[in-house]
Amino acid sequence: MGEVLIAAVLTIITAATPLVYASIGEMISEKAGVLNLGVEGMMLMGAVCGFAAVNATDSSAIGIIVGMLAGSGLSLIFAVLVLGFQATQVATGLALTIFGIGISSLIGQDLVGIAYDGLPKLPIPGLSAIPVAGKLLFNHDILVYGSFVLILVVSWFLRSTRSGLILRAVGDSHDAAHAIGYHVIRIRYMAILFGGAMSGLAGAYLSLSYSPLWIENMSAGRGWIALALVVFATWRPWRVFTGAYLFGGITILQLHAQALGIGVPAQVMSMLPYVATIIVLVLISQDHNKIKLNAPACIGKPFHPTS
Amino acid sequence: MIETAVNSRNTLLRLEDMTKAFPGVVANDKVSLSIKSGEIHALLGENGAGKSTLVKMIYGVLKPDAGQLYWTEQPATVGNPAAARRLGIAMVFQHFSLFDSMSVLENVALGMEKGIDHVQLEQKIVEISNRYGLPLDPSRHVYTLSVGERQRIEIIRCLLQDPKLLIMDEPTSVLTPQEVSKLFATLHRLADEGVSILYISHKLDEIKALCESATILRGGKVVDSVSVVNETPSSLAAKMMGEELQLSEKASHTEVGDVRLELNGLTHIARDPFDISLKNICLKVYSGEIVGIAGVAGNGQDELLKAINGEDLCSPADSVKLDGKACADQGPNQRRALGMASIPEERLGHGAVPGMSLLDNSLLTAFQRLEFLEHGFIRYDRCQAFCKSVIDNFNVKSNGMGAQAASLSGGNLQKFIVGREINQKPTVLVVSQPTWGVDAGAAQTIHDGLRDLAANGAAILVISQDLDELMSISDRVAAICAGVLSESFPMEAISIEQIGLMMAGVDPSSELKDQVSGRLLNQLAGQSEESPGNPP
Numbered sequence A: 001m002g003e004v005l006i007a008a009v010l011t012i013i014t015a016a017t018p019l020v021y022a023s024i025g026e027m028i029s030e031k032a033g034v035l036n037l038g039v040e041g042m043m044l045m046g047a048v049c050g051f052a053a054v055n056a057t058d059s060s061a062i063g064i065i066v067g068m069l070a071g072s073g074l075s076l077i078f079a080v081l082v083l084g085f086q087a088t089q090v091a092t093g094l095a096l097t098i099f100g101i102g103i104s105s106l107i108g109q110d111l112v113g114i115a116y117d118g119l120p121k122l123p124i125p126g127l128s129a130i131p132v133a134g135k136l137l138f139n140h141d142i143l144v145y146g147s148f149v150l151i152l153v154v155s156w157f158l159r160s161t162r163s164g165l166i167l168r169a170v171g172d173s174h175d176a177a178h179a180i181g182y183h184v185i186r187i188r189y190m191a192i193l194f195g196g197a198m199s200g201l202a203g204a205y206l207s208l209s210y211s212p213l214w215i216e217n218m219s220a221g222r223g224w225i226a227l228a229l230v231v232f233a234t235w236r237p238w239r240v241f242t243g244a245y246l247f248g249g250i251t252i253l254q255l256h257a258q259a260l261g262i263g264v265p266a267q268v269m270s271m272l273p274y275v276a277t278i279i280v281l282v283l284i285s286q287d288h289n290k291i292k293l294n295a296p297a298c299i300g301k302p303f304h305p306t307s
Numbered sequence B: 001m002i003e004t005a006v007n008s009r010n011t012l013l014r015l016e017d018m019t020k021a022f023p024g025v026v027a028n029d030k031v032s033l034s035i036k037s038g039e040i041h042a043l044l045g046e047n048g049a050g051k052s053t054l055v056k057m058i059y060g061v062l063k064p065d066a067g068q069l070y071w072t073e074q075p076a077t078v079g080n081p082a083a084a085r086r087l088g089i090a091m092v093f094q095h096f097s098l099f100d101s102m103s104v105l106e107n108v109a110l111g112m113e114k115g116i117d118h119v120q121l122e123q124k125i126v127e128i129s130n131r132y133g134l135p136l137d138p139s140r141h142v143y144t145l146s147v148g149e150r151q152r153i154e155i156i157r158c159l160l161q162d163p164k165l166l167i168m169d170e171p172t173s174v175l176t177p178q179e180v181s182k183l184f185a186t187l188h189r190l191a192d193e194g195v196s197i198l199y200i201s202h203k204l205d206e207i208k209a210l211c212e213s214a215t216i217l218r219g220g221k222v223v224d225s226v227s228v229v230n231e232t233p234s235s236l237a238a239k240m241m242g243e244e245l246q247l248s249e250k251a252s253h254t255e256v257g258d259v260r261l262e263l264n265g266l267t268h269i270a271r272d273p274f275d276i277s278l279k280n281i282c283l284k285v286y287s288g289e290i291v292g293i294a295g296v297a298g299n300g301q302d303e304l305l306k307a308i309n310g311e312d313l314c315s316p317a318d319s320v321k322l323d324g325k326a327c328a329d330q331g332p333n334q335r336r337a338l339g340m341a342s343i344p345e346e347r348l349g350h351g352a353v354p355g356m357s358l359l360d361n362s363l364l365t366a367f368q369r370l371e372f373l374e375h376g377f378i379r380y381d382r383c384q385a386f387c388k389s390v391i392d393n394f395n396v397k398s399n400g401m402g403a404q405a406a407s408l409s410g411g412n413l414q415k416f417i418v419g420r421e422i423n424q425k426p427t428v429l430v431v432s433q434p435t436w437g438v439d440a441g442a443a444q445t446i447h448d449g450l451r452d453l454a455a456n457g458a459a460i461l462v463i464s465q466d467l468d469e470l471m472s473i474s475d476r477v478a479a480i481c482a483g484v485l486s487e488s489f490p491m492e493a494i495s496i497e498q499i500g501l502m503m504a505g506v507d508p509s510s511e512l513k514d515q516v517s518g519r520l521l522n523q524l525a526g527q528s529e530e531s532p533g534n535p536p
Helices: A002-031 A037-059 A061-082 A088-108 A133-137 A140-162 A162-172 A174-180 A183-209 A222-233 A237-260 A266-284 A288-293 B050-056 B081-087 B104-111 B119-131 B148-160 B177-192 B204-210 B233-241 B303-308 B332-337 B358-366 B379-394 B408-422 B440-455 B467-473 B496-504 B508-513 B517-532
Strands: B013-024 B025-036 B040-044 B066-071 B072-077 B089-092 B165-170 B195-199 B213-218 B222-228 B258-268 B277-287 B290-294 B321-324 B341-342 B428-430 B460-465 B474-482
Touching: A002 A037, A002 A133, A002 A140, A002 A162, A002 A183, A002 A222, A002 A237, A002 A266, A037 A061, A037 A088, A037 A183, A037 A222, A061 A088, A061 A140, A061 A183, A133 B341, A140 A174, A140 A183, A140 A237, A162 A174, A162 A183, A162 B104, A162 B213, A174 A183, A174 B508, A183 A222, A222 A266, A237 A266, A266 B332, B013 B050, B013 B195, B025 B040, B025 B195, B025 B222, B040 B050, B040 B177, B040 B204, B050 B165, B050 B195, B081 B089, B089 B148, B104 B119, B104 B148, B148 B177, B165 B177, B165 B213, B177 B195, B177 B204, B177 B496, B195 B204, B204 B233, B213 B233, B222 B233, B222 B408, B258 B303, B258 B428, B258 B460, B277 B303, B277 B460, B290 B440, B290 B467, B290 B496, B303 B341, B303 B428, B303 B460, B332 B341, B341 B408, B358 B408, B379 B408, B379 B474, B428 B440, B440 B460, B440 B467, B460 B467, B467 B496, B474 B496
Parallel strands: B040 B195, B040 B213, B089 B165, B165 B195, B290 B460, B290 B474, B341 B428, B428 B460
Antiparallel strands: B013 B025, B013 B066, B066 B072, B213 B222, B258 B277, B258 B321
C-alpha cells in the first residue's frame, strides 16, 4: 500500500511541475503589468523544440535549453508587438497561443511516434536513501528540483530584492515608475522573456519527462490553468505553488479513482481538478484588501512613454 | 548633509532659449531663466502656459528641441531623470509618482539612486522627517495616507538625495491652508540651508508669500522676469494673463426656494480598500443656491458624487431625495429622469467617452430629458441641434460635432461637458472640480453658466478642492473629511482658516465657544503669519 501511495505522490509531483513553471513565469510577467495569454502557445513551442533538440543531439541539457529559448523566442514576438507597437495585450496573447499551436504542430510533424527515455533521474547521494522521503523528494530529474529552486528564488526576489521592488513598481504604476526614471519598457521586455522561458521549460518538461514524447497539442490546456492559477493565487508565489500542487494532485487522484471503477461518470471526475482548484483558491482569496495590495494595478494597460 | 549657508550667491541653473514643440503647438518658445543658490524662484503661468513642459525638460523627462542648460555655469545635458538626480535636481510631481499598494519605505527606496539597506533607510526617513517637521510612518501603505502625507513622501524622497535644486510642481493644489503654511516653513528652511527651489504655481498670493523672484510664462514664452518684492498680486496677474480679467460679480440671488436635493443620513460602505466610506451625510440644497463642498482630495468626494448621481446605490431609499422623491436605491437614469444632472471630476472616461464624437457624447446623458429617442430610434436632428447649442453657448473650440472627445483640449472638453449638463436645464446639478485644469477664461464661462442655472431655480452642489473657486461661487460651504461632511455655513460668515479647519475634520463652530480649539486656531493663524514672511 505504501508503495502505491508513494507512486501516487510521485505522479502528483510530475503533474504539478509544469504548472509551477508556467504559472510562476506568467506571474512575473503580470507583476510587471503585462498580461500574456500566450502561455499555452509558448508551452507547446518549448515542448516541440525541446523534444526535437533531444532527438537531434541526444543531449537532455541541450533539449532543456532549446525548450527555454523556444518559449522566450515566441514571447519576444509578443513583447515586440505589445511593447514596441502598443498592440492590445489580450488579442496579441490569444493570437500567440493560436500561432504556437499551429507552428508547433508543423515543427513536430516528423516527431510524432518517436520514443524517448525521459530525463535521467538524479538521486541526491545520501538523502535519496532515506526511506519514503528519499524517494519522494530526492530522486527526481533536474527540472523537478529546478521548480523547487525557482519558487524559492522568485519569492525571495519579489520580497527582498531591489530589482523585485522595481518590477512590482512598474506593474503598480508605470507612469510613476517612468517619472522616477525607470525603464518601464526594458523591464517589461525582461519580464516577458522570463515568462516565455519558464513556459518553454514547462513545455519541455511535458515532452521530455512527463510523457515523454511529442504529441500535437500535448499541453492540453495547462497553459490556461497556469494563467488562472496566477489570478486565483492573487499574484503570490507560494499560493501559485500550492495551487499547482492542488490541481496536479486532484488530477492524479481522480485518475486513480477512475481506474478503481468508482460509479461516477468519468466526465464528472475529469472536472474535479478544475472545480476544486477554483473553490479552494476562491476561498483563500476572500480578503479584498489583500488582493488589491498584490494585484498589479497596471496589468494589461499599454504604456506610452511620451506622455 | 545639505550644503550650509551659501554666501556667494552663484547661479546654479541657467536655461538658454529652451524650445520644445509638440504636434500643433510650441509648448516652450526660447525660454530662458536663471536661478541662484538658495533662491526660491517662481515659475508663474496659466494652465497651458508651458510650465510643466519646461520643468520636465530640466528634470530630463522630455528632451528639448533646442536650447542649452547650464548647471553651475557649465553646459550640461540631462538625458533622463537619473542624470538629473546625479546633478542634484529633485522634483516633486503635481500628480505624485507614488505606488499605492506599497509602503512608504518601499516608495522612498524606489526613488533612491542605489539600493540601500531598508533598516538604514528607515532610520534616515525618520531622521529627515523629524528635522523638517514632516511626520511620516515608514511602514504605512500609501493608499491609507492623505494627500498631504503623500506629498511628504515625495519631499522626503527628494531630500534624501541632498538636492541642490528642488522643483515643486503646483504643490499646494491638494493641501489645506494649514498644510500649506507648514510646507512653506519647510521650504524656507531648505532655502536657508542653500537649496534652490523652483516653485511652479498660478496662485499669486502664494508666490508673493514664498518666492524671491519669478519668471512669468504666457503661451510658451517668457513674458517677464521679476523680483517679487516689487510686484503686487494684481500686477503679476496682469502679466500672467495678458489682459485684466473681468471678475464677474457674485450674483445676489439670496432668495432660496424649496429643498431640491436632500441628503438624509447618507451612508455608503466602501468595498474597495482604496475608496472612502461615506458616513451619515446630511445636507439640504435649496432651489436657487450653490452649495460648495471643500475638502482635500481623497476624502470621499468621488464617492459622494457617485452616491448622489446614482452610480452607487445606497439604502435606505430616502437617504437621497430629489425634489422630495426618495431615490437612493435608483440608478443614474432614473435620477436623471427626476431632474438630476452630474459632472464627474474625470473628464475623459467618466464625463465623456474619449473615442466618441461630441454628438454621441451629448446623446449619452441627454437622451432621456430631451427626448432624443422615439420608438427606439435616435432622433439625430434633435441631438444635433442640442449639441450645436452647447458648442455655441459655451464657446467650445473643436472641429465641430463630429470631433472626438479626446481630441479637445482639457478646458474645451470641460466647457462642453458642463454645457451639456447645464443646457439640459436640470433641477439639481452635482459637479465635481468644475474648473480643474482649465484656464481662467474657460473657468469664467463655466462659473457664469453655473450661476445662471442657479438663478433659474436649480439647486447646485459644487465639490471642489479649489478654495478660491468655492469662495467666489458658493452661497454656502461645507467640508468633507474622511467621508464625514461638516455642517454648512453661509459663505459670508466663515473665513478661509475656518474652512481649513473643517477640511481637517475640526468643527469650527465649537471653537468660538471652546477655549482650547480657539487656541489651536490662533496657533495655526500665528504659524501662517510667521512662516511665509517676505524673503530678505
